Amino acid sequence: MTKLSVNINKIATLRNSRGGDVPNLLKVAKDIEEFGAQGITIHPRPDERHIRYQDARDLKNIVTTEYNIEGNPIKSFMDLVLEVKPTQVTLVPDAVDAITSNAGWDTIKHQSFLQEVIKEFQENNIRTSIFIDTDLKLIEAAAKTGADRIELYTEDFATQFDLGNKEIVKSYADAAVLAHDLGLGINAGHDLSLDNIKFFKQNIPNLAEVSIGHALIAESLYLGLENVVNMYLHKLQ
Template sequence: MTKLSVNINKIATLRNARGGNRPNVVQVALDCERFGAQGITVHPRPDERHIRYQDVLDLKKVVTTEFNIEGNPTPEFLELVKKVKPEQVTLVPDAPDAITSNAGWDTIKNQDYLKEIIADLKAIGTRVSIFVDPIVAMVEGAAKTGTDRIELYTEAYATNYLNDPASAVAPYAQAAQKANELGLGINAGHDLDLDNLKYFKQNITGLLEVSIGHALICDALYYGMENTIQLYLRQLQ
C-alpha cells in the first residue's frame, strides 16, 4: 500500500495565528501517527510563518514513523537537516516569498547543483527526493542527480481532474513509467484529496508515498482527524 505522510504545516499556521502553543504541533504529529499515518511531513520556510525550525528539532525527538522534511536547500535549511537527520529530505525549489510550492525542479539546468546537495545529504544517511513536474525529460534529468526518489507535483492533476480525469493523470503515468524504468522511487503531493487520490493511486505504478496537508487538515475540521486519516488511507488501499 502507498504510504500516507501527513503534512502538519497548517497546524502550525493555526497555532501561530494566536500565539502560545495551541494546537500543539508535536502532539498533533503523535496523534496522526496513532491514527494510522505512516509519516509526518514538515516544510519549514525561512520566515517560519508556519513550521518553525524549533518545531523540527522537537518533532525529531518523538516521531517514530518516517520524518520527511521539505524545503529549498538554503544553507540554513541544510544545516537544520544535517542536525536532525530525518528519514527523508524532499528538495523543493520554492522562493522565500512563495505562498506554497508551485513548480518542480528543472533537473537539467540545475543538475550539477542538485548532484552536490544530494550527495551531501545521502552521506548522512538520509533518503533524498526531489520535487519534479510530470515531464519525462525532468525525470530523466532527476535520475542523473543521484536522487533516490522524485515527488511528482500534482497541482495540475488536481485542477484538471475535475474536467477530464484520464487526461489529467496521463502525463503523470508517463513520468512514473520512466521513473520506474530508471530505478527512481515515486512520491507525490500537492492538492491531492479525497476526491482525486484514489484515481491517482490506481493509475500511477510504483507510487510509494503521498504527502498531504492542506486538504487533509480541511477535511479534519468536518470529519475529525482520526476519521480523516482513515478515509485517506482507504483511498490508498
C-alpha cells in the same frame, strides 16, 4: 500499499495565529501516527510563518514513522536537515516569498547543484527526493542527480481532475513508469484530496508515498482528523 505522510504545516499556522501552543504541534503529530499514518511531513520556510526550525528539531524526538522535511536547500535549510537527520529530505525550489510550492525543479539546469546537495545528504544517510513536474526529460535528468526518489508535483492533476479531465493522469503515469525504470522511487503531493486520491493511486504504478496537508486538514474540520486519516488509508489500499 502507498504510504500516507501527513503534512502538518497548517497545524503550525493555526498555532502561530494566536502566539501560544494551541494546538500543540507535537501532540498532533503523535496522534496522526496513532491514527495510522505512516509518516509526518513538514516544510519549514525561512520566515518560519508556520513550521519553525525549532519544531523540526522537536519533532525528531516525537516522530516514530517516516519523517520527511521539505524545502529549498539554502544553507540554513541544509544545516537544519543535517542536524535533524530525518528519514527523507524533499528538495523543493521555493522562492523565499512563495505562499506554497508552485513548480518542480529544472533538473537539467540545476543538475550539478542538485548533485552536490544530494551527495551531502546521502553521506549522512538521509534519503533524498526531488519535487518535479512530469516532463520526461526532467525525469531522466533527475536520475542523473543521484536522488533516491522523485515527488511528482500534482497541482495540475488536481485542477484538471476537478474539471472532469481524467486523461491528465496519463502524463503522471508515464513519468512514474520512466522514473521506476531509471531506479527512482515515486512519491507525489500537492492538492491531493479525498476526492481524487483513489483515482490517482489506481493509475500511478509503483507509488511509494503521498504527502498531503492542506486538503486533509481542511477535510478534518468537517469529518474529524482520525476519521480523515483512516479514509485516506482506505483509499490508498
